[in-house]
Amino acid sequence: MTNTYVNKYYMTEVDVKPESIYCHHAVMGEEFIETHEHVKGQFLYTEGGMVFLKTDEKSYFLPARHYIWIPAGVKHSIHPSSPEVIMRNLYFPKFDTDNSFFNHVGIYPVNDLLMELIMYTNRWNGHILPEDQINFTVAKSFKLLLPELSHSNLSLSLPYPKSTKLRDIVNYLEEHISESVSFKDLANRFHFSERTLARLFQKDLGMSFIQYYTILRMLAALKFLLDEKMSVQQVASKVGYSSLPTFSNTFFKIVGVRPSEYVKNKQSII
Template identity: 40%
Template sequence: MITDQREYLAVVDSNPESVYCYHSLHYTEENDSFFDHSHKKGQFTYVEGGTIHVKTNITNYFVPGNHFIWIPAGVNHSVYSNSESVQMRSLYIPILSDEKQYYNTVGVYPATDLLLQLLSHTKEWRGDILKSHRKPYPIVQAIKVLLPDFSKTPIHFTIPIIKDEKLKQVTEFLNNNLSENILLSQLAEKFEINERTLHRLFKKNTNISYIKFFTLLRMYKAIDYLAQKKYSISEIASKVGYSSIPTFSNTFYKVIGKRPSDYQRGAEILK
């Protein structure tokens, strides 16, 4: 069993012709996550039972359960999760220089039924998958070839990396108080910032308004709670600051594209 992250990364790239398969439990921010790194192969990671965050140099990608992320070779990134039982199925895939442009772009996508069927065969696989492996190799190659077709509807669950130190403090406060209805004016008063200045900081650092930013934080946290399957929809609505279940459901649908109840019934193929 590989326990050291550097050892793991070395094994991923040790055979440049193999597809490396790895099935893992979650990383948490508290245990220093999966440190900033890159690899020579493209990375496909499917997420189940929770959520993960993938940070690149410019963007924090939020990957909910029943979605996958594609990370091109050579892209520096780190991975962490606050979910209790998230599982990830990762395939590290060699990409040739003349292959489709798709493989050069980071993206998050919902998993299709066909992708889930293919992934169900990989549940017990570990390590290098070579051309000589008669059953696994055609399946992982099919996943690679079909990825551009599986990726017709990208989702934009992203939060830009915030570099302003004061705004970092503000957003940390928001993350810790998602159940509260916090006006921009209250936030400005608490952190002793002019309200207009704070508004401009949000626009400059995130390219969205304060209201939309706070709503995204709430909906992303709601996904974490839904994935845990420990709380009712009404309890989750309250935990992220909504006293009205219909309002919470409608907001969740606008941001995520599914109703909370539909999301909670997502497929589980790795457990």
Template identity: 40%
Template structure:
């Protein structure tokens, strides 16, 4: 990702009429971070490899490979990734006042074939693309115009943002031990809290149960492993705490809407 965040954001908004194009295709050896910020243009970010998380609206939006996130203009957000390889293709798009109704909702979506083909044309472009550029501008403008049609069915890849400090410690422990069969009673004993109180804390702070929370973060980690294409389905199941492949596959399907094998076969079209 960009080393000097402030300078990069200044470049993005320097020309208010241009569509700013940037592709981050570098391998990273440690966590990538784009700290909380906003920009005057809307942001289309397609994730071609690895996975990213976008924090905004008191939620964490999880964006796996072959999906994109739309971030409205002015939305305060942070971008994070633990994947060793993160491939992102980004367009920063100016949104006029009378267009805001069409481009005001943040969400994560599967990439359509048409969007991928349009993005394919931008893969070597960098910086401002202005209307005077008769070769490049029609491509990126087409992406903007078609975006509302591409974005009709958002995927519910979100995790509620944890606010309680004790619960932050607990959820970090869960994240570090996804391969373990952890029960609510185990957590209560480890963190010296009444089991019923811990159950209520999960519901109050995240609006979902402990079991659902733990299942979601396990499945999101499974997507991360799948996108790396280094592990078999059985290895991934074990890494996220499932001894039964059918149980893992069924749970993955319920949360994500696809079988793990279908996800693993997904091609990185823009490589």
């Protein structure tokens, strides 16, 4: 896949026909896809590896057996774990039936019914126009079903710190992900009072230290589970958890499945 093709497809082709539903299944073919936006909303499901998606405000992690909804007009770049990752994209115009679900970026688990629908769309490529009544109706129904099939918007995203000091702290946490860093030690290391540092996290990132740190560790765990041939116990240790049950419970709360089940799902679709 050439850069010319990537630019043409992502910058122009999707929105050439405003009334169409645009379908695109392809191997990624690139190390990353530069920042762009669409007039249409985007459904993105990937196979064969993990994908990071970055907007102006957050960094999202799209793991196996999940999809991400990207509203119209949201600028984003896509960073796959390898060029061999397969993308399954559907781009939808706005419909009168749309509700608030489609106004926000969200990452959701893919259940068996949605997986069957995704595989059904594999027969399509390019623009599906209203004149093609059968395929257009089926594709439109796909969008209409998303809010009904997607109840758990997973917290697989982290905001970017605006404060330089907080960026240094976050970088430290990332570099020491295998350690269990206490809030008190972190505050002392960077010469903050605990109260001041707590306020900085809340004001800058809109979440508490523990919320940010927990998600950061779970995102790292997802990466290790996908990239490395590690046991769940090894991954737990790699992200600073000495207790496997605690790690498993935390993973379940953030990702929606147990780490052992996630590994099984990943192996069945990668």
